[in-house]
Amino acid sequence: GAVVSQHPSWVICKSGTSVKIECRSLDFQATTMFWYRQFPKQSLMLMATSNEGSKATYEQGVEKDKFLINHASLTLSTLTVTSAHPEDSSFYICSARDAVEVYEQYFGPGTRLTVT
Amino acid sequence: GQNIDQPTEMTATEGAIVQINCTYQTSGFNGLFWYQQHAGEAPTFLSYNVLDGLEEKGRFSSFLSRSKGYSYLLLKELQMKDSASYLCAFYFYTDKLIFGTGTRLQVFP
Numbered sequence: 001g002a003v004v005s006q007h008p009s010w011v012i013c014k015s016g017t018s019v020k021i022e023c024r025s026l027d028f029q030a031t032t033m034f035w036y037r038q039f040p041k042q043s044l045m046l047m048a049t050s051n052e053g054s055k056a057t058y059e060q061g062v063e064k065d066k067f068l069i070n071h072a073s074l075t076l077s078t079l080t081v082t083s084a085h086p087e088d089s090s091f092y093i094c095s096a097r098d099a100v101e102v103y104e105q106y107f108g109p110g111t112r113l114t115v116t
Numbered sequence: 117g118q119n120i121d122q123p124t125e126m127t128a129t130e131g132a133i134v135q136i137n138c139t140y141q142t143s144g145f146n147g148l149f150w151y152q153q154h155a156g157e158a159p160t161f162l163s164y165n166v167l168d169g170l171e172e173k174g175r176f177s178s179f180l181s182r183s184k185g186y187s188y189l190l191l192k193e194l195q196m197k198d199s200a201s202y203l204c205a206f207y208f209y210t211d212k213l214i215f216g217t218g219t220r221l222q223v224f225p
Contacts, residue, residue: 032211034211034212034213036215041220042217042218043203043215043216043217043218044159044203044205044215045215046212046213046214046215049210049211049212091156093158093159095213097211104161104164105213107158107159107160108158109157109158110156110157110158112156
């Protein structure tokens, strides 16, 4: 089956620094990837849609200058949390859309970000 | 916007049957997913409903009624490992997946 990886699986950073999270589709090409954020005991909230070779589309209320998304290849999307603050501490999950079974998204294992 | 509601928490006994509801006030979606998510892990796919009716997959079944604005996930022969969160999610023509509030299910022996 399709596999999506994320790196790192967890990260601790100091307030004011930036953190980059990678999302890779390992055995398929993903023209579209999605980034979600999940706070404890809450559901997944879509942050942005990332299309290869073009600018990401952000959901309402998500600051595009704070959450920088780059989708430079068909297998890699990155999310950079800039000037991180403790309230950015969350579980960040990416997913990749299968080009064949277009309705299905494959989720990465998630990245736990803690900002101190 | 979309209002997608699920019960926050449910409990059940091993071997029993449990139904997790997902009610919504949204339209224009392609289909509805159900995912299982264990704490600290990514969601895993359980089922996908496009048409109204019941989709059965082993111990799991999912039902959709667009006219009545609800879906449910039915889990049979509950096992301890079924303790997890269950999320309904709507798939839109824009490729977006919008998730419900999620239900934490705890299975007791």
